[in-house]
Amino acid sequence: MDAVTVVGGGIAGLALAARLDPRRFRVTIHERREELPPVETSLAMWPEAQQALDALGILPAARAAGSRFGGMALRDGAGNVFLQGQAPGVIGVSRADLLRLLDAAVPASVARAYGPVRSLPVAELVAGADGVHSLVRRAVWGERSRARLSPYLALRGIIDEPVPPDAGGEYWGRGQLFGITPASRNRTYWYASYRSDLGPGGIDVEGALAVTRARFSGSAPGIAGVLMLAAPGQTLAQRIWTAPPLRRYAREGAVLLGDAAHGMTPNLGRGAGEALIDAVTLADLLNSRPPAEALQTYSRRRVLRTQVLRAASSAMTRLALADRAQPLRDGLLGLAGPRKRSAAVGR
Numbered sequence: 001m002d003a004v005t006v007v008g009g010g011i012a013g014l015a016l017a018a019r020l021d022p023r024r025f026r027v028t029i030h031e032r033r034e035e036l037p038p039v040e041t042s043l044a045m046w047p048e049a050q051q052a053l054d055a056l057g058i059l060p061a062a063r064a065a066g067s068r069f070g071g072m073a074l075r076d077g078a079g080n081v082f083l084q085g086q087a088p089g090v091i092g093v094s095r096a097d098l099l100r101l102l103d104a105a106v107p108a109s110v111a112r113a114y115g116p117v118r119s120l121p122v123a124e125l126v127a128g129a130d131g132v133h134s135l136v137r138r139a140v141w142g143e144r145s146r147a148r149l150s151p152y153l154a155l156r157g158i159i160d161e162p163v164p165p166d167a168g169g170e171y172w173g174r175g176q177l178f179g180i181t182p183a184s185r186n187r188t189y190w191y192a193s194y195r196s197d198l199g200p201g202g203i204d205v206e207g208a209l210a211v212t213r214a215r216f217s218g219s220a221p222g223i224a225g226v227l228m229l230a231a232p233g234q235t236l237a238q239r240i241w242t243a244p245p246l247r248r249y250a251r252e253g254a255v256l257l258g259d260a261a262h263g264m265t266p267n268l269g270r271g272a273g274e275a276l277i278d279a280v281t282l283a284d285l286l287n288s289r290p291p292a293e294a295l296q297t298y299s300r301r302r303v304l305r306t307q308v309l310r311a312a313s314s315a316m317t318r319l320a321l322a323d324r325a326q327p328l329r330d331g332l333l334g335l336a337g338p339r340k341r342s343a344a345v346g347r
């Protein structure tokens, strides 16, 4: 095999193209968009994802562009701290910076085609790196593998101010969560999630922000402060979709990676990191083994871990967004230690 067609030039697709041996493969990437995403968001990169960035030769640049997570507090909706933990070695990298770095790592020999792919390309190997709504997955794994709509809405964005003192962490309220973390260039990345009937397509960001401000109006002051500064042009609002569980990521002539293989809810902050690990694992196997063996081994190595993460992420979503079970959840979390009153509460 020497021709590889990659559908999707996002995180997974660019990383795969960057790592495949150009002396061995003729690679073409098909990407719908010519521009970087217009709204900046931040991605948590755990140590394993950073190993993949290292293999791609872009770890130092990603570290230089990113921000350290440092301590992370888990709080109740009012801001009182349930648990205070460290997230050693985790960095936050802006999606746009990551895409730029991956793009620059792709060898010049890789062909690029822009515009949406509308039917399964004919090639010796088609790599579906086309996200949670993957056309490759639906074409090869069947229509029953189409993405599933979750009942949750996610909003996220960057504000041009540092994290307010004693406001960082994740807030678990009743049926809603809010996160505040440092972003690159001394800014703040925030995200919010709750059940919503908005969308799934064409969500009006300004309206969604207004709903979010109203929902969180009685919450911790740190949240209100961040939401006050959130601008529609710097905010993304979308319903969360997930991929169905799969037992294999490779079938004759086709392979899935990233969200196309295991699109999960964002609550563990793992999707992008796992997409990078998929890409490096798959490329290294294709570079060194016969194609059929490489695809089988890739699937074996990646399915269990990513499907466990997918399930764990869904469980975390239900816990973080617990509604009627919220008092029980908070009571159990309280057993981990008495809740520490936040200095920001009641200010």
Ligand SMILES: Cc1cc2nc3c(=O)[nH]c(=O)nc-3n(C[C@H](O)[C@H](O)[C@H](O)COP(=O)(O)OP(=O)(O)OC[C@H]3O[C@@H](n4cnc5c(N)ncnc54)[C@H](O)[C@@H]3O)c2cc1C
Pocket (backbone or CB within 6 Å): 007, 008, 009, 010, 011, 012, 013, 030, 031, 032, 033, 042, 043, 044, 045, 115, 116, 117, 118, 129, 130, 131, 132, 134, 135, 154, 155, 156, 240, 257, 258, 259, 260, 266, 269, 270, 271, 272, 273, 274, 275
């Ligand atoms: C609210 C939220 C917060 C998140 N936070 C984190 C986090 O902190 N850390 C983390 O690791 N992950 C996070 N994730 C998950 C992360 O965004 C995804 O796992 C990651 O983007 C997957 O990368 P991918 O390349 O597989 O897919 P995508 O990023 O979806 O890229 C797919 C690419 O394929 C292209 N494409 C799709 N269909 C076609 C087609 N038919 N023809 C041509 N091109 C096509 C698209 O334009 C896109 O560029 C979050 C996700 C959400 C929704």
